[in-house]
Amino acid sequence: MFNRRTLIGAAFASLALAGAAHAEDWKAQYPELTLAVIPAENASTTTDRYQPLADYLGKQLGVPVKLAVATDYAAVIEAQRAGNAQIAFYGPASYARAVLTGVATEPVAVSRHSNGLTGYYSVIYTLANSPYKSIDDLKGKKLALVDPNSTSGNNAPRFFLHRDGKDVDTFFSQAIFAGSHDNAVLALAQGTVDAAANSWNSEDDSNLTRMITKGVLKDADGKPMTKDDFRIVFKSDFLPEGPYSVLASLPADLKKQITEAFLTMPKNDPKAFAGLSDGKDIEFAPISAKDYQPVVDMVKFNDAQRKKSS
Incomplete structure (x- = not known):
């Protein structure tokens, strides 16, 4: 393998040992x-x-x-x-x-x-008790994104909403970066923003459901929240x-x-x-x-x- 020649017998054994040593170099x-x-x-x-x-x-x-x-x-x-x-x-x-x-x-x-699947989706949540039932209802409202380099929390919403004729920076009154998926959901739960971008795999597997399972998601009054307290108003194409x-x-x-x-x-x-x-x-x-x-x-x-x- 090392000198490209056919080795047999003791020479092959010697080379195998050398190869094993080389593998740990x-x-x-x-x-x-x-x-x-x-x-x-x-x-x-x-x-x-x-x-x-x-x-x-x-x-x-x-x-x-x-x-x-x-x-x-x-x-x-x-x-x-x-x-x-x-x-x-x-x-x-x-x-x-x-x-x-x-x-x-x-x-x-x-x-x-x-x-x-080896992938997921980007979604935008609103609160289920809010008047925002579609992405169009959020025109002029405040959106929590995640991070400039987040896929579901920035790049995918920008790309797919632009495809639908909506520019994130002009469609919403303000688009802030929350810093993490958790922080974006918390901002929505506590009423700091009207909507939040996040990742979503399935109804029972998302960043939201993980927060709920850990008991860290509470509304502005400190009441524990469930996934029924949230509404999805936007869902991207499939992402790796x-x-x-x-x-x-x-x-x-x-x-x-x-x-x-x-x-x-x-x-x-x-x-x-x-x-x-x-x-x-x-x-x-x-x-x-x-x-x-x-x-x-x-x-x-x-x-x-x-x-x-x-």
């Missing part, structure tokens, strides 16, 4: 790895959800894996650009932004939900799920081991895997850069529209 270069994740939820919830994944990866790879919960989506991009995060969990649009700005990162795994991605510059064997660790996690550590989705996902599936080309195109379109209006 990356540990000298990377005695510790970092997993950076986007702040889709609040910081403590994100840590609780992803620390078991970091611990699992460390056990599988044989080196410590440190969890880094980013302050915003751009921080994950910059951590990989600087080489400080060898592994990252992106949203689709933040992955696209990383690629478009020259970060050499390779998607390796994506979660598959209980409905069999956010990828786990590795730096392209990592040694090939390390990238292979990371990929295998993700794909075998449901079997090797079912508890930690279930914790990533509150038991809603069924496996990790392999993914490649070409699967995100539609999202790259969406982000490029939004960038062009922003330049036109500036």
Whole structure:
């Protein structure tokens, strides 16, 4: 394999041993790895959800894996650009932004939900007791987005509403960035905004339902809320799920081991895997850069529209 000649007997055994030693050479270069994740939820919830994944990866790879919960989506991009995060969990649009700005990162795994899909939707919620029953009712009202690099919380609403003749920055009286999916829903629940953009997998699997399960969602009077307290007035086309991605510059064997660790996690550590989705996902599936080309195109379109209006 190394000198491209056919080896037999003792020579083959010697080469196999050399290959095994070579396979671990990356540990000298990377005695510790970092997993950076986007702040889709609040910081403590994100840590609780992803620390078991970091611990699992460390056990599988044989080196410590440190969890880094980013302050915003751009921080994950910059951590990989600087080489400080060898592994990252992106949203689709933040992955696209990383690629478009020259970060050499390779998607390796994506979660598959209980409905069999490796993707989700962007939705806009209003309160069920509000007068806003359609997206048209929200003209001139206040919208909570998530983060400039969020897919469901910014890029998808902008793209698909523009397709329907509605410019987010002029259709709504104000579009604010809440900083996380949780914060956007909380702003709506407490009456700070009239609507909120968020992610949605199915009726019983969304960021909203996870907040309800954890008991962190209350209205302005402090009363616990259910999903019946919310109404969906906008739903995007289907979007690919956010990828786990590795730096392209990592040694090939390390990238292979990371990929295998993700794909075998449901079997090797079912508890930690279930914790990533509150038991809603069924496996990790392999993914490649070409699967995100539609999202790259969406982000490029939004960038062009922003330049036109500036």
